[in-house]
Amino acid sequence: TGFGFGGELVQDPNTNLGASGLAQFMLGAVASGGRGSYTGVMWKPxxxxxxxxxxxxxxxxxxxxFTLNLGLRYDINGLYKTRHGPASNFCLECPNNVTGLKGKTxxxxxxxxxxxxxxxxxxxxxxxxxxVNFAWALNQKTIIRGGYDIFYSNAFAGINSPGQSAANSPGWNQEYDWQGSFYPNQCAPFSGQCVAFPLSDTAIDKGSLTTPPLPSTFPGANRDPLIGIGLLQFFTPPPHDPMVxxxxxxxxxxxxxxxxxxxGYVxxxxxHLVGEQFRQFNYVHTRDLLNYRTTIDANIPITDVYSGKTATLLGQTYAGHDGVPVTELPRSLLLKDYPFYGALSSLQNNTAFDGTSIYHGMNLRLQKQYSHGLSFxxxxxxxxxxxxAVAGNAAAMLVDPIHWARSGNLGGRGLNWAGGGGDIFQDFDNKNADRAIAIDDIPQMFNLAVTYELPFGNGKPFANRKGVLNTILGGWHLTNNFNAQSGLPLSINGPCTELMNHGNSGRTGVCRQNLIGDPKFSGNRTKEERIQQWINPAAFEPAFGSDENFWANYDPTDDRAWRFGNAxxxxxxxxxxxxxxxDAALAxxxxxxxRRYFxxxxxxxxxxxxxxxxxPDTNWCLPPRSDGSTDLVHQDGCKFGRxxxxxxxxxxxxxxxxxxx
Known part of the structure; x- marks a missing residue:
């Protein structure tokens, strides 16, 4: 638990004067604070x-x-159980015994x-x-081999390995925390307690000497303003295990x-692959955004606060949550599937395990057995x-373990993955929009391993002598390992609009931009030019109308405010x-x-x-404008494509x- 004291008194619009932190402490005027804990436990014992x-x-x-190799495997992937005492989980659809709303431990x-x-x-x-596998010898020099098999994986096995925090423990885990700045003029409607974060963009003076005492419970950055519950993580059993x-x-x-x-062809x-390890699904659906835009207060930003009953705002029956009175809460919060909870994430049967993949490859191999001092x-x-399936390494390995292993480690000195945080669903309601070349896709790969005995010494074409000369020159072997491969795919991310970031909409994914040109430069470019700018920044434009003053110029007819980037x-x-x-070696x-030798x-x-x-850097941005001004897109220190x-x-x-x- 921590508290910050340091009130701000505004005298000049261009100058902020900080008050004495010690005085604020003595007066109990708390400007900020933070505390956090989890109900979960560590994994190990x-x-x-x-x-x-x-x-x-x-x-x-x-x-x-002709030979057949036949087999049958049966896997039973058990899920987690606790060693001491009963396990716990969370049921979204079960009515709560106290509130009657959906959601129950x-x-x-x-x-x-x-x-x-x-x-x-x-x-x-x-x-x-x-x-089912077969081998067919057409003649003494030609063999045809083929096969088909099915194997399964348990995606739960990698969840919360030893050493991870309690927040990622299986079962029911609730985060209790609050952090941020106190706003004395804005209090939760039900309890009269002040909230840590403003629920609108209205400026509120902070550090007032009349700041109320610290409440016993305090909604924070990721806690729901109605019931004070933050991050919830739980498990819903999938109907299928991942299958390849x-x-x-x-x-x-x-x-x-x-x-x-x-x-060969492979x-x-x-x-049923893991689309995301923990699926965030308590968010404002695209359909609800469109419904809000066309039928419900279309001229009022979705981040503005609302007072009334949920049925009035939603305009429809909302089972379990209909007609609940609220005061000054973000409209976006009330459009969620579970508006009385904060972030909800789960390995869920119909969302997290809906990933698919397809792989096709041709392998050409030429091998020479050792003879005349040469093999390769x-x-x-x-x-x-x-x-x-954008869950990252686990999904990639599950699809094609051999290809994954090759691309994931280039001799211990290569890159591992490209794209970073881009490997997250942009639109949870349309995951097929993220069907794309896999993160570990390498279209071409070549490897050559050669062992050659140098032609010097006894019995060789050169220096064919015994004795000391053979001891010095004979018996040397030169080996080398050469490998070359194509680059990895890139995922471009950029700034999100207020629609994504504001109002507790629950959309915690990534924001991709609009692709309006060719991201690859044309013509011959020097190495230095390629290093400084590998990707063409002019090929993109902001999605969602990314602008710091977006809501000040809000236009409900502007499609950019309601659509995802097309990249x-x-x-x-x-x-x-x-x-x-x-790599080379001489031995x-x-x-x-x-039997004894050096x-x-x-x-x-x-x-x-x-x-x-x-x-290259894949976080899309542009340098500051000619007058030095910046915004969400034009940023100081922009290194996109470098x-x-x-x-x-x-x-x-x-x-x-x-x-x-």
Missing amino acids: YERFRYWGFYLQDDFRITSK IYEGDPEWPGGGSDIAPPNWKNIGPR QSWNLQVERELPGNMMISV GSHGT IAAYTVSKKITN GLHLPGIRSPGFWNL KQFHLTE EFRWEVFNALNHQNLGL ITNIQTDPRAMQFALKFYW
């Missing part, structure tokens, strides 16, 4: 998670040239408790995963020179992945800079006996000292001497 898996698998040799053993067991919810019993179907077909052919070539389709493996992949989750035609790197063994290694990382550019980091370290060498016995 108190919660348990159970999993059972069963499988059968066997090979069936149909003919001498439920405990293990209550009639509303799902499944009636000790788990937060009963497990899913339908996770049956078949596997995968299939592949590959042709292998033996070539002369101890080489083998293979061409596909996967994910359903070359692999080239062309692929594309599309998804609307997609990831932009077409522009990505982060590509990547390529070469030789010095044998004392057959090995010397000289390893060089980023052997060509190539600089791979990093990610690259300020690199993906790879400078060239580094290391030497090693090992003894084997």
Whole structure:
């Protein structure tokens, strides 16, 4: 708990004079404060998670040239249960025993408790995963392989790993906190207690000597002004676990020179994927915004306060919340699904687990077995992945673990993800609008690993001698690993309007801009030009009419105030800079006996000292205007499109001497 004392007395419109903090403390005139706590508990010793898996698998040799591999797996993903005492959760549709409004805390053993067991919810019993694979030898040099399988994942397993705060604990968690500035002339209508944040943009003098005493309960930044409850996190059991179907077909052919070539196709389709880990759903729906715009006080900003009954404002029957008297509350608050609660988030069955994905890839591989001092493996992949599951790494890994692993770590020195906070649904009512190229989509990838024994020493074309000369020159092996790949998709975010940020609308997602041009520069540009401006800022304009004075010039007929930006989750035609790197090593063994020997290694990382550019800044803004003025769009220190980091370290060498016995 903390309090701030320091009243402000305004004498000159252009000058703020601060009062004595000590005097304010002695008078009890509290200007600001903060306190927070959670009902949840830490994860480590108190919660348990159970999993059972069963499988059968066997090979069936149909003919001498055709073999089937058949399997069946059954997964039971249990949900969380508490170790000591009953678990708790929250039921949105259950009537509260005290207020009669929707929303009630439920405990293990209550009639509303799902499944009636000790788990937060009963497990899913339908996770049956078949596997069908085959190998067909057309002749002694050609083999065709293929397969199809289904596997499941438990998205709950990654929630609240050890060490996370109680706020993210499974079950029912309520945040009790308040913070901000006190406004003595504005008090909650039901209790007479002052609220910490103003409910309109009206200027109110702060620091009055008549500031009332600190209330015992205090609505804060994220607490509902009516009942004083803040962030609520709970779990609703999904009807399905995340599922991925995968299939592949590959042709292998033996070539002369101890080489083998293979061409393959790999596909996967994910359903019931995690769209968001914790889904915020207590917000003003787009349909309600449009209804408000066309039928209800269209000329009054939705952030203005309202006094009356909810039925009068909403103009419709609102089950459980109809006809409740309110005084000076934001209109947007009363348009929520659950206006008497603050932020509500849940792993919810029909919202959080509605992500889908599709992946197609072609793999080309050429391999040479060691002969004449040379062996190598070359692999080239062309692929594309599309998804609307924007939960981040978990969803990406679930869709295609192999591709995810490759793109997520470029040899330990590459970038991991692009897009940052953009991977959040912009419009919860239209999540398919965020169906786009996946965050880890890499359309092209090439890898080459080579081992070559230098042609010097006994039995080699050069310096074919025994003795000391062979000891010095013979037996050296040169290895290298070269990899190159395309850049990652980019997600552009920008300033939101008052419609998104103000009035407790509950829309806590991201704001994307209107795409009005090509974000990729045309023509040849120098490296310095690309570093300073990788993305064309003129390709965007503010969405929602982003302006600090938006409501002062409010026009209900202005479509920008009621629509989302048209820029997609990831932009077409522009990505982060590509990547390529070469690591090399030179090694030789010095044998004392057959089993005892020294090995010397000289390893060089980023052997060509190539600089791979990093990610550009994707927070859209423009520099200050010519007169130096700024607003939500024109910002001091704007770095949009600028690259300020690199993906790879400078060239580094290391030497090693090992003894084997």
